[in-house]
Amino acid sequence: MARMQATKDLFLRSMSAIYLFAFASLYVQIPGLYGDNGILPAKVVLKPDGRPPEKRFQGRPSLMWLLPGLGLDAQEGMDLICILGCLLAVIGLTSRRMRDSVLFALLWFLYLSVYEVGQTFLWFQWDILLLEAGFLTILVAPLHLRKWRPPQASQHDTITLWLVRWLLFRLMFASGVVKLTSRCPTWWGLTALDWHYESQCIPTPLAWYAHQLPQWFQKLSVAAVYLIECFTPFLFFVPIRNLRLFSWFSQILLQVLIVLTGNYNFFNLLTVTLCIPLLDDQFLGKNKPAIKSDSFAARVGRGLAKLVSFTVYAGLAYSTVRLFNLRINAENYSVESEIAFTDEDFFNGLRDIMPYTIWLGKISLGAEVLMALWRSISQEQGILAKVWSSCQCFVFTSVAIYMFTISLVPHCMVDQTASANLSPEVRQLHHNVQSFNLVHSYGLFRRMTGVGGRPEVVVEGSNDLNKGWKAYEFLYKPGNVSVSPPFVAPHQPRLDWQMWFAALGSYERTPWFINFAYRLLEGKPEVLDLIASNPFPEKPPKFIRANLYTYRYTSFRSGSPSWWKRKLEREYMPAISKETKGLKEHLQRNGIIQESSRKKAKSKTQEPQDNTLKNLLAHARSFFGVLTGPTLIFSLFLPAVVISIAI
Numbered sequence: 331m332a333r334m335q336a337t338k339d340l341f342l343r344s345m346s347a348i349y350l351f352a353f354a355s356l357y358v359q360i361p362g363l364y365g366d367n368g369i370l371p372a373k374v375v376l377k378p379d380g381r382p383p384e385k386r387f388q389g390r391p392s393l394m395w396l397l398p399g400l401g402l403d404a405q406e407g408m409d410l411i412c413i414l415g416c417l418l419a420v421i422g423l424t425s426r427r428m429r430d431s432v433l434f435a436l437l438w439f440l441y442l443s444v445y446e447v448g449q450t451f452l453w454f455q456w457d458i459l460l461l462e463a464g465f466l467t468i469l470v471a472p473l474h475l476r477k478w479r480p481p482q483a484s485q486h487d488t489i490t491l492w493l494v495r496w497l498l499f500r501l502m503f504a505s506g507v508v509k510l511t512s513r514c515p516t517w518w519g520l521t522a523l524d525w526h527y528e529s530q531c532i533p534t535p536l537a538w539y540a541h542q543l544p545q546w547f548q549k550l551s552v553a554a555v556y557l558i559e560c561f562t563p564f565l566f567f568v569p570i571r572n573l574r575l576f577s578w579f580s581q582i583l584l585q586v587l588i589v590l591t592g593n594y595n596f597f598n599l600l601t602v603t604l605c606i607p608l609l610d611d612q613f614l615g616k617n618k619p620a621i622k623s624d625s626f627a628a629r630v631g632r633g634l635a636k637l638v639s640f641t642v643y644a645g646l647a648y649s650t651v652r653l654f655n656l657r658i659n660a661e662n663y664s665v666e667s668e669i670a671f672t673d674e675d676f677f678n679g680l681r682d683i684m685p686y687t688i689w690l691g692k693i694s695l696g697a698e699v700l701m702a703l704w705r706s707i708s709q710e711q712g713i714l715a716k717v718w719s720s721c722q723c724f725v726f727t728s729v730a731i732y733m734f735t736i737s738l739v740p741h742c743m744v745d746q747t748a749s750a751n752l753s754p755e756v757r758q759l760h761h762n763v764q765s766f767n768l769v770h771s772y773g774l775f776r777r778m779t780g781v782g783g784r785p786e787v788v789v790e791g792s793n794d795l796n797k798g799w800k801a802y803e804f805l806y807k808p809g810n811v812s813v814s815p816p817f818v819a820p821h822q823p824r825l826d827w828q829m830w831f832a833a834l835g836s837y838e839r840t841p842w843f844i845n846f847a848y849r850l851l852e853g854k855p856e857v858l859d860l861i862a863s864n865p866f867p868e869k870p871p872k873f874i875r876a877n878l879y880t881y882r883y884t885s886f887r888s889g890s891p892s893w894w895k896r897k898l899e900r901e902y903m904p905a906i907s908k909e910t911k912g913l914k915e916h917l918q919r920n921g922i923i924q925e926s927s928r929k930k931a932k933s934k935t936q937e938p939q940d941n942t943l944k945n946l947l948a949h950a951r952s953f954f955g956v957l958t959g960p961t962l963i964f965s966l967f968l969p970a971v972v973i974s975i976a977i
């Protein structure tokens with residue numbers, strides 16, 4: 331049974347690459363985000379609170395609790411974790427023998443460790459998805475202790491890879507369904523893509539072009555998104571190969587289009603990685619197609635599979651036409667569409683279908699288990715090998731059932747009835763391991779934001795309240811209207827991302843924003859490194875303020891040389907200075923500044939330590955920390971790929 335071995339290995343290799351992107355991208359941002367001079371210092375999370383270390387570890391499982399023992403502060407600790415993460419990821423990318431469950435367990439725990447102290451800047455859906463996928467990767471990877479031998483395929487591989495498929499199913503299905511459960515008018519009106527290309531966090535240059543497409547095409551694209559996210563995921567579990575490959579193609583198509591038009595860091599690449607288990611070695615060219623048997627039963631089987639495939643394709647096409655009322659308009663060569671069901675139809679339909687999704691999971695997992703057992707008994711040579719292989723199947727089946735069971739809690743969140751029908755035991759099981767982030771609920775773009783134009787915060791500084799305001803430009807988010815949107819994925823500029831969320835809310839509800847403004851008043855180089863330009867290179871300004879603008883794309887026809895046009899809406903944050911009333915209290919609460927008495931006491935106790943590890947980390951920081959995120963990522967990734975191809 332070598333049918334899935336190359337596929338599994340490709341999955342493991344891709345997961346290593348994703349970890350590399352995640353750790354390297356974070357590394358360059360640590361001082362500005364989490365250092366003692368950063369926006370949300372990690373030391374605040376680690377401050378002693380009187381609880382014993384084991385209790386704190388249970389609430390927040392992280393290696394960061396071990397730092398004092400190594401003589402490291404919070405920033406150095408995060409540096410160390412990210413460097414170790416990059417190293418292990420490069421090893422995983424390059425060496426097939428080292429790519430085992432121990433390596434992936436370490437990678438997973440390293441990422442969990444930074445996630446736990448990362449606060450707002452690390453709590454994105456893709457960080458959580460990486461943790462969940464990363465945990466499944468530990469199960470998928472071989473426990474390959476005898477490194478001198480090449481790793482072998484196991485019969486239970488299909489069971490663990492099934493868990494990845496189930497995660498992908500939950501991710502896509504929920505992402506499709508929440509767009510409708512949110513009752514967002516643009517998703518219901520199929521007009522979401524009229525706004526999406528412009529209002530998403532960090533568009534690429536191609537998003538500007540996509541925005542200019544005619545409206546009928548945007549509506550048709552939204553219908554296609556529903557088809558790909560809500561319907562084709564059911565084909566992940568179908569035992570007919572061409573239907574499964576079709577579902578793979580549809581997912582890849584969607585992800586490629588998203589990558590071309592938007593910067594979602596490693597998220598789309600991670601989703602593409604989760605799609606790998608839909609493939610097989612034959613598809614990857616690693617296994618010759620099986621010789622077709624000519625027996626009567628085999629021929630009947632093939633005929634039946636063809637019939638089912640045809641029925642499914644026809645059914646998909648027919649339901650798409652009916653559900654979205656597709657009509658060809660011959661006059662202007664377009665296809666008209668709209669949603670042809672009511673929200674009551676939809677909610678009833680969702681309630682009816684949820685139990686089937688759970689049954690689909692149970693039946694397909696059951697089938698994988700039976701087939702793996704059957705292969706253990708029929709294909710392994712010798713009674714010992716048969717027994718050993720079956721035992722492994724039993725162990726991984728138990729783990730798979732456990733993971734599947736706890737995943738039902740987040741899976742059922744999209745529907746109240748399904749959620750209410752879950753047994754208390756299942757909830758308890760899920761609750762017991764919640765702090766480890768093993769499973770999560772997903773759902774992207776629940777509501778379309780930026781309808782009518784994207785809100786954008788522009789931060790400015792001046793030495794005079796009445797004149798001389800100069801804007802701070804960010805590295806990647808829109809600011810200057812004539813600067814082109816960038817391609818920056820798989821790097822994630824986390825400050826730029828949070829600025830997008832800040833613009834959707836208010837500064838009072840965005841505590842980190844005031845810390846950020848204060849760091850600009852102080853002119854902290856760590857924070858200035860996170861943005862593109864410092865308009866006050868000599869001396870930081872006396873005042874910082876922020877205004878809210880609405881940004882729209884320029885249109886194709888206008889012939890304007892700018893990418894954006896913008897309009898001032900209102901003040902976002904009034905001008906503040908270091909003396910502003912209430913600022914000191916806010917900063918003390920956030921641990922940005924210490925109360926003066928404690929500060930003195932602390933500086934007395936702190937002595938300079940001579941610590942080799944500390945020095946090494948400082949060297950690494952002065953060497954790699956000056957690179958931009960994309961540069962660091964590619965200068966690690968490309969050599970690793972070359973090495974892995976060469977050996």
Ligand SMILES: *[C@@H]1O[C@H](CO)[C@@H](O)[C@H](O)[C@H]1NC(C)=O
Pocket residue numbers: 810811812813
């Ligand atoms: C905006 O960018 C353009 C092109 O890079 C530059 O010429 C211009 O001076 C910038 N405007 C401001 C206000 O910084």
